[in-house]
Each structure stands twice: as C-alpha cells, then as structure tokens.
Amino acid sequence: MxxxxxxxxxxxxxxxxxxxxxxxxxxxxxxxxxxxxxxxxxxxxxxxxxxxxxxxxxxxxxxxxxxxxxxxxxxxxxxxxxxxxxxxxxxxxxxRRVGPIDELVAQGAMVQAQGVVLTEPIVRAGRASSDSGSDPPRQVLLRVRLESVTARGVTTSVSAPVFVRAKESWADVGWRDRISLTGKLSPADPADPEVALLSPRGPPRPVGEPSVVRSAAEHLRSGMRTAVEPLPSDARALLPALVIGDTSLTPQELTDDMLVTGMSHLSAVSGSNVAVVLAALVGACRISGVRRRWRPWVAGAGLAFFVVLARPEPSVIRAATMGAIGLLGMSSSRRGSGTPALCAAILVLLAVDPWLARSYGFVLSSLATLGLLLFVRPWSAAINAHLPPRLHLVGPAIAIPLAAQLVCGPVIVLLQGNVSLIAVAANLVAAPFVAPATVLGVSIALVAVLSTTLATLVGWCGAPFALAIAWTARVSADVPGGALPWPDGAPGAVLLALVTTLGVLAGPWAVRRSRASPIVALALVVVVAISALPQRTLVWPPAGWRVVACDVGQGDGLVLASGPGRAVLVDVGPEGGGIDACLRRLGVRTLDAVVLTHFHDDHVGDLAAAIDDRPVGRILVTPVDDPQWATRQVQELAAERSIPVTRVVAGGRLEMGEVSATAWWPGRVVAGGSAANNASIVLHVRVGQTSALLLGDIEQEAGHAMLLAMRRDPMMAAAAADLDVVKMPHHGSSNLDEDFMDRVAAPVAIISVGEDNTYGHPTPAALRWARDHGARVLRTDQDGDIAVVDGPAVLTSR
The missing domain is CATH 1.20.1280 (Monooxygenase)
Known part of the structure; x- marks a missing residue:
C-alpha cells in the first residue's frame, strides 16, 4: 500500500x-x-x-x-x-507629556535632570570650522529618558524621552546607564519619538553603578576586540561587526563598498545574524544528542547570550525577535506558524514602541523576515529539484538573499534612489562565508573570557571567512553598471513593488511556457538579455539627458541641455578630440553659449569644429589671457563668425532656457601654481533637477580661495551641500585642495580624461578622495560619453 x-x-x-x-x-x-x-x-x-x-x-x-x-x-x-x-x-x-515638559520645551528652558540612557551613543565626525590642521571635534548622538527635571527650583517627576546632541565627552555612556545632566531644551518634530531636543552643558554625571548586564556586555566586547587585534585589518573589522554590530574598526572604504553592494546588513546586528547563531546552536544540539525537549532551552540561552554580547538595546531586541521567528518559519515542522508569529511580534513591538512604525530599520527587518517565511522554502525546493542531494545546500543559499532583496527592494529604493543589480550576486557569493564567520566570532567572545590567546587562535580561524566577505564587497563595488537607475521617492518604490509582484506571480507561468514552447523560451532569453544590457549600449542619448561629459580624449567638453536641439557647451576639448561628433550624437543644432573655462589647448583646441555649422549666441571666457596665442585664436574665430565674447568673473550669472549657472571663480588672481589653470571658470549649474559643479582645471590655490569665499557666502555653502554631480578638476589631478573638495563632495564624480595619457591622470589621490566620499566615479577614458539625467541617474555610452 x-x-x-x-x-x-x-x-x-x-x-x-x-x-x-x-x-x-x-x-x-x-x-x-x-x-x-x-x-x-x-x-x-x-x-x-x-x-x-x-x-x-x-x-x-x-x-x-x-x-x-x-x-x-x-x-x-x-x-x-x-x-x-x-x-x-x-x-x-x-x-511622556506628564509634567511641565511641554512648557519648558516651548520656553527653551535650561534644566537639570536625571535620566536613563536608552541607546548606545553614535559618534560622528564634526565639521572643521577653521584652517587648523587638527581634526574637527566629534559629535555624539543618543536618546535619554528624563525621569526628573529641575527648573526654576522646582523638581518634577517625568517620563520624557529626549534626543541628545553632545560633545565627545558623552561617548563613554552606555545603554541603561543612569546619569545626571544639565542642558537646554528645544522643540522636536511632533512625529519624532522624542518630546524635545536637549543640548547638554558639560559632560554627564553617573548616578549609581552601571547595570550588571551592561558591565557583562562590555567585558565580553572588550575581550573580543582585544582578541582580534593581531588579525588583518578587514578581518579585525568584520568579525566584531558581524557579531555585535561594532563597526568602529571598519575602514570607511569597506563601509562604502558594502553599502553600494547591498551587504551593509551584514555589519549590523540583524535578524539574519541571530538566525545563524540559533541555527548553529540547534545543529550542535542535534549532533551532540541533546534531547528535543531541551533544545529550545539551549537555543533560548544562546539567544540571551547573543543579546547581552551585542548589548540589549531596542534594535538588538528587535533583531533577536525577527531572527527567532525567521528560524521558526523556515523549519519544516513549524513553517505554518511563522507568519502569525511574525505578525504578532510586529504588533507587540509596535505596542511597546509605536514610533517603530516609521523606522526604516524596522521595516527592512520585518520585510526580510516575511520574505524568508513566504519564499525561501518553496524556492529552495524548486532549485533543489534539479540538483543532486549532496548539493541541496545550494537552494537555500540562493533563495535566502534573493527573497530578502526582492521583498526589501522597494524600501531600499527610497533610501538609495537606484536598484542594485549586483546586490543579490554579491550576497550569494558572500553567503557561504557569513555563517562560519558569525559563529566563530561568537566563539571568540566566549573563549576570550577564558584566554585571550586562545580567542586569537579562534579569530585566525575566522579571518579567512571575514576576508572573503570583504573581498566580495570590494570587487562587487567596482563592477560597471552595478546599479540600475530608477525613479526616486514613493513613485519609484511603488513601481518596483508592482514589477516585483508581477515577476513573482508570472515567474512560474513563464517557466512552464518556456518549457512547452522553444519560441517563448527564446523570447524570454532575449528580454532578459536586453534588460541586463546597460541602457547605454542600445539607446544614446538617453531620454531626458541634462548634462553630458563628451569623451574628447585628454580634455574637457561638457554639454548642458538648454532646450530641444539647444545646449550650452562648456569647453571643447583638444583639436580633433571629437566634440562635433558628440554634439551630433546629442542632436544639438544650436549653441546658446560656449564657455571656455581657460585657454589651454585641451579646453579650446576644437572650438572651430564645435561652432563651424551651428549658430552660437556668445562665447564666455576667463579674464586671464594665458597663453596669449590661444586667446588670440579664440578671438579671431569669434570675430570671423560675429560671435560676441564676454569675460566672466565670480558672481556672474547665466540664464539660458533650462540652464541656470553661477560663476564661483575666478574671483581674483592667486599666487602659486599654474596661472591659467587657477583662472579656470568654475560654474555651479542647475539643469532641470540636476545640480552640478564644473571645476575646470583649478588647482589647490584656487580651491582654497573658494573655500574661504564659501565660508563668507551662505548661498555658496547651501549650493555645495546640495550637489548631485561634481566634475573633478584637472582630469583627476592630485593638485587639489581636499578641504574644499570635502565641502563639494557629490554622489557622482565625473573625470574627463584621455586613455593612456602621459600625465598619470586620474591620480590615485583623486580616486581615493572620491572613493572615501562614497562617490560613484565615471571616467570618459573607460565609460565613453557620460550622461546625467534627472534623478539624477547616470548612463554611459560604452
């Protein structure tokens, strides 16, 4: 039977x-x-x-x-x-509104208070405010629940959470510490979880002894940090990050690469970390023969230890809850109860902390857990159905990151403004290394209680796995076309949610149809191939382009769209560089203006080709005639075609169609460096929704002069803080003022440079600066013509 x-x-x-x-x-x-x-x-x-x-x-x-x-x-x-x-x-x-707290906030009162620290302090670098070489003071951010407030000689019991923005002297406080403080209250946003902002006067004063839980956590964490000190830098950074979310040792470069590749969740205490630890404990119980009825107690004890190790602040408690539910739902016998448990946990957490409803971290954690519950088991089974039993680990390894990425994608669009094409692949490659690195990281903390030397040996066992994760992030971050431009904001999130839903629902049907009909299969392959190809290969110029950096070799040639068939041209590249062909590809028939930032040949050499058969409104030039032969050449060409020539200095404005530009430089003649390069016209331009800064060939001296001008001019400072694109100065030269460049950093850095040039451009220093600031670097020698469209998204012609 x-x-x-x-x-x-x-x-x-x-x-x-x-x-x-x-x-x-x-x-x-x-x-x-x-x-x-x-x-x-x-x-x-x-x-x-x-x-x-x-x-x-x-x-x-x-x-x-x-x-x-x-x-x-x-x-x-x-x-x-x-x-x-x-x-x-x-x-x-x-x-939280009990007592006189609202009245004190409205009056901006100075208060003395006692309270409990609700979160671990976040330490951030401050802004430099002087020309001294010293590092800027660091800023500490944390939440404190005030329990008593003294103002005007009256002490009142309250329960008011406040957001504290303090100096570095606050960096040593910890979760659940009781402190006494003095500070000034100011209003917070009504929808914030805090009733007020508090600016402290002086350092906090401890009240009583630190909690036992905090002391135990700090002892475990410090032992782990000491044990990993001899390891390579990436391993020394990632092992504590994977286990306890401690990113203090992580190089900024690695942090940026993990963010770009969608791997930043690995370096935070998340539900996936908790699930790995719990799965390892359950597996160890099975191997060691622990009876089934004792396994939940062992898992609970392990979960409690992990929470203490990572510090039991609210975000860790949430991660522990989601991890436990995710593991419950993925088990074969409890899968049906996973979703009700998740929903119940969400409602309980919202009841405990209603402001989680607007927390991106809580949304991503909940959605990732929901994705695991809904898709991992059926997708794993579908993948494993085509694999031999010995390879059945492949199914979950692929399904877990794919499910999490698809479900969280619409929310990630709100945060990043693009759809990562490399994130799933990067997480798939890193997935085999995450579990052993996490388990060995926890083991380091355990062994460090007994012996730091033994813990270091365990750390060396985990180092290869951590280094593999770091290598994956670094390599994936450099993959061209790793991100797909996507509409920003709520429309983009809704669109991606619809596309994802359609793909999930129609996927099984498409697979069945492709098996039944070779024509359908071929059509699917073609559609996927076309979707995977960079848009630049098939369609140029992209619709709605705003700024294009033409590939003119070792020189500059930038086109600003001022209207249909019209543009403002900034520099024309060297003679024979191809600016005319670039303008033809863009369909530019009329030049409202030509801006020649300075008179070096790599910026003015191809002027005749650019203006030969196009109407030109005017030519704008720098007031410094260096070299003079090039100046005369430009003037003669302009005179032959009756084109007016206008000198531009700092403060000059240009309004032509959709292009609005303000000259930031030249403001004066600066001593030192190249007089011609330092006299380059620097333009802050706004084309459509795109804000860009075009830096010509300025060198360190002009950059520093603009930095000083920015400190006096709030309009310049505000524009610098809202840039989408920066055209790097002098083809990526290292002769730049880094303080000025720090102020004008933008998400996209364009370098107009020739292939195999003899100047060594772009230099490692320029590339390192862009990488350190998280900028996406586009180079005309590697990417061809570079187009910026509203969003701003960036596409290239290669």
Missing amino acids: TPERQQPPVLDLRLLLPCLSAWGLGAWALSWSGQQRAVGALGAVALLLVALAAGVRYRGRHARPSWRRDGPGVVALGLVAAALVLGSSAAHEST
Whole structure:
C-alpha cells in the first residue's frame, strides 16, 4: 500500500492583512495628538463590538462553512490590532507629556535632570570650522529618558524621552546607564519619538553603578576586540561587526563598498545574524544528542547570550525577535506558524514602541523576515529539484538573499534612489562565508573570557571567512553598471513593488511556457538579455539627458541641455578630440553659449569644429589671457563668425532656457601654481533637477580661495551641500585642495580624461578622495560619453 504523500505546511496569512493595516494606521497616527489617537482606539473597539454582534447573528442564520467564514474574523482581528496600536500609542503620548515638559520645551528652558540612557551613543565626525590642521571635534548622538527635571527650583517627576546632541565627552555612556545632566531644551518634530531636543552643558554625571548586564556586555566586547587585534585589518573589522554590530574598526572604504553592494546588513546586528547563531546552536544540539525537549532551552540561552554580547538595546531586541521567528518559519515542522508569529511580534513591538512604525530599520527587518517565511522554502525546493542531494545546500543559499532583496527592494529604493543589480550576486557569493564567520566570532567572545590567546587562535580561524566577505564587497563595488537607475521617492518604490509582484506571480507561468514552447523560451532569453544590457549600449542619448561629459580624449567638453536641439557647451576639448561628433550624437543644432573655462589647448583646441555649422549666441571666457596665442585664436574665430565674447568673473550669472549657472571663480588672481589653470571658470549649474559643479582645471590655490569665499557666502555653502554631480578638476589631478573638495563632495564624480595619457591622470589621490566620499566615479577614458539625467541617474555610452 502506497503511503499517503505528506502535504507541506500551509502558511496561515489571516493575521497578515490586519497587521499591515494596523501598522499603516499607527504610522499615520504618529502625527495626531494623544487625544485623537485615544478616540481612534475607542472607535476601533466600538466597531469591534458591532462586528462581533453582527457575526453572532450571521452565524445563527448561516451555519454552513465557506470562504465567508474567515471574513468577519479577519475584520475583527484588524480592529483588535488597530485598537492595540492606537491605544498603546495614545498611552505612550500621554505618559511622556506628564509634567511641565511641554512648557519648558516651548520656553527653551535650561534644566537639570536625571535620566536613563536608552541607546548606545553614535559618534560622528564634526565639521572643521577653521584652517587648523587638527581634526574637527566629534559629535555624539543618543536618546535619554528624563525621569526628573529641575527648573526654576522646582523638581518634577517625568517620563520624557529626549534626543541628545553632545560633545565627545558623552561617548563613554552606555545603554541603561543612569546619569545626571544639565542642558537646554528645544522643540522636536511632533512625529519624532522624542518630546524635545536637549543640548547638554558639560559632560554627564553617573548616578549609581552601571547595570550588571551592561558591565557583562562590555567585558565580553572588550575581550573580543582585544582578541582580534593581531588579525588583518578587514578581518579585525568584520568579525566584531558581524557579531555585535561594532563597526568602529571598519575602514570607511569597506563601509562604502558594502553599502553600494547591498551587504551593509551584514555589519549590523540583524535578524539574519541571530538566525545563524540559533541555527548553529540547534545543529550542535542535534549532533551532540541533546534531547528535543531541551533544545529550545539551549537555543533560548544562546539567544540571551547573543543579546547581552551585542548589548540589549531596542534594535538588538528587535533583531533577536525577527531572527527567532525567521528560524521558526523556515523549519519544516513549524513553517505554518511563522507568519502569525511574525505578525504578532510586529504588533507587540509596535505596542511597546509605536514610533517603530516609521523606522526604516524596522521595516527592512520585518520585510526580510516575511520574505524568508513566504519564499525561501518553496524556492529552495524548486532549485533543489534539479540538483543532486549532496548539493541541496545550494537552494537555500540562493533563495535566502534573493527573497530578502526582492521583498526589501522597494524600501531600499527610497533610501538609495537606484536598484542594485549586483546586490543579490554579491550576497550569494558572500553567503557561504557569513555563517562560519558569525559563529566563530561568537566563539571568540566566549573563549576570550577564558584566554585571550586562545580567542586569537579562534579569530585566525575566522579571518579567512571575514576576508572573503570583504573581498566580495570590494570587487562587487567596482563592477560597471552595478546599479540600475530608477525613479526616486514613493513613485519609484511603488513601481518596483508592482514589477516585483508581477515577476513573482508570472515567474512560474513563464517557466512552464518556456518549457512547452522553444519560441517563448527564446523570447524570454532575449528580454532578459536586453534588460541586463546597460541602457547605454542600445539607446544614446538617453531620454531626458541634462548634462553630458563628451569623451574628447585628454580634455574637457561638457554639454548642458538648454532646450530641444539647444545646449550650452562648456569647453571643447583638444583639436580633433571629437566634440562635433558628440554634439551630433546629442542632436544639438544650436549653441546658446560656449564657455571656455581657460585657454589651454585641451579646453579650446576644437572650438572651430564645435561652432563651424551651428549658430552660437556668445562665447564666455576667463579674464586671464594665458597663453596669449590661444586667446588670440579664440578671438579671431569669434570675430570671423560675429560671435560676441564676454569675460566672466565670480558672481556672474547665466540664464539660458533650462540652464541656470553661477560663476564661483575666478574671483581674483592667486599666487602659486599654474596661472591659467587657477583662472579656470568654475560654474555651479542647475539643469532641470540636476545640480552640478564644473571645476575646470583649478588647482589647490584656487580651491582654497573658494573655500574661504564659501565660508563668507551662505548661498555658496547651501549650493555645495546640495550637489548631485561634481566634475573633478584637472582630469583627476592630485593638485587639489581636499578641504574644499570635502565641502563639494557629490554622489557622482565625473573625470574627463584621455586613455593612456602621459600625465598619470586620474591620480590615485583623486580616486581615493572620491572613493572615501562614497562617490560613484565615471571616467570618459573607460565609460565613453557620460550622461546625467534627472534623478539624477547616470548612463554611459560604452
């Protein structure tokens, strides 16, 4: 007799819609007053009572079960969830407003207070405010719950969370420390989880002894940091980051590469880290023969140890909750209970902290866990169906990062403004190394309690895995076309969600059809291939281009779109560099203006080709005639075609169609360096929604002069803080003022440079600066013509 085939557990999704609805309502309600939230909660309770009464009458008349049976239950669960979230939010709001805190905030009062630290301090570098060579002072950010406030001689008990922005002397406080402080209160945003901002006067003063939990955590963490000191820098940085989220030792370059490649979640305490630790514990229990009934206790003890090691602040508690639920849902016997457990956990966490409803970290963590519950097991099974049993680890290894990336993609678009094409591949390559590195990292902390030397040996065992993760991030970050330009903001997120949903729903059908019909299979291959190819290969110029850096060899030639068929041209490149061909490819028939930043041949040499058969409104030039022969050549060409020539100095403005530009330089003649290069016209341009800074060939002296001017001119400073693109000076030369460049750093850095030039451009120093500032570097010698479209997205012609 053939045994009955065991059916896989069915996911219970009945609580998912009520949970998501209550979550959205809770996020919206954060902008309401406490009374409005209370009224909303009471309204949900009233509707629940009405629905229950109607449900009883309905069941009395219609006892036959059908799909309608679950409808009233889902509605009732939705109302319960809404009442829970709104009621807890109202209670939190009323509690934190107890006492005179609102009045003191409105008056900007100076207070003395005692409170409890709610988060670990975040230390950030400050801004330099002088020309001294010393590092700028660091800034410390943290949250504190004030429990008593003394103002005007009156002490009042309160429970008011405040956001503290303090000096470096606050960096040593820790979670759950009780402190006494003095500071000035100021208003916070009404939707913020804090009731006020507090600017402290002086360092905090400890009250009582640090908590036992904090002392134990710090002892474990310090032992781990000491044990990994002899390891290579990337391993020394990543092992603590993977386990305890300590990124203090991570080089900025590696941090940026992990962010670009979608691997930054590995260096934070997340649900995936927790799931790895729990899975390792459960596996060890099975191997060692621990009885089944004791395994949950062992896993719970391990989870408690991990939480203490990572410091039990709210973000770690959330990660532990999500990791435990993810592991529960991925198990073969408990999969059906995973989704209800996740929904229940979300509602409980929202009740404990209603402001999580607007936390990107909480959204990403919850969505990643939901993706694991919904897709990992079926996708793993589908992949493994085509593999021999010994390779069945491949299915989960592919399904886990793919599910997390697809589900979290719409939220990531809100944060990054593009869709990473390399993130899934990078996480797939790194996945085999994450689990052993995490488990060995936890082992380092455990062994360090007994012996630092033994812990270091364990660290050397984990170093190869950590180095492999770092290598994956560094290599993946340099892959051309690793990110797909995508609409920014809410429209982009909604569009990606729709595309993802369509792909997930239509994927099985497409696979079946492709098997049945070779033509459909061929069509799918063609569609995927065309989608994977960079847009630059098929369509040039891209629709809606705003700024194009033409590949003119060792020189500059930038085109600013001022209208249909019209443009402003900034520099024309060397003679024979191809500026005319670039303009033809862009469909530019009229030049409203030609800006020649300075008179070196690599910027003015091809002027005749650029203006030969195009109407030109005027030519704008620098006031410094160096070299003079080039100046005469430009003037003669302009005179032959009756084109007016105008000198440009700092403060000059240019308004032509969609192009708005302000000259930042030259403001004066500077001593030192190349007089011609330092006299380059520097333009801040705005074309459509794109803000760009074109730096000509300025050198260190002109850069420093502009830095001083920026400190006096708030308009320049504001423009510098809102740049999308910076055209690097002098083809990527190292002769630049890094303080000035730090102020004008932008997400995209364009280097106009010739292939195999004899100057060594771009220099390692220039590339290192761009990399250190997280800029995406585009080079005309490698990428061809470079186009910036609104967004701003960047496409290249190669």
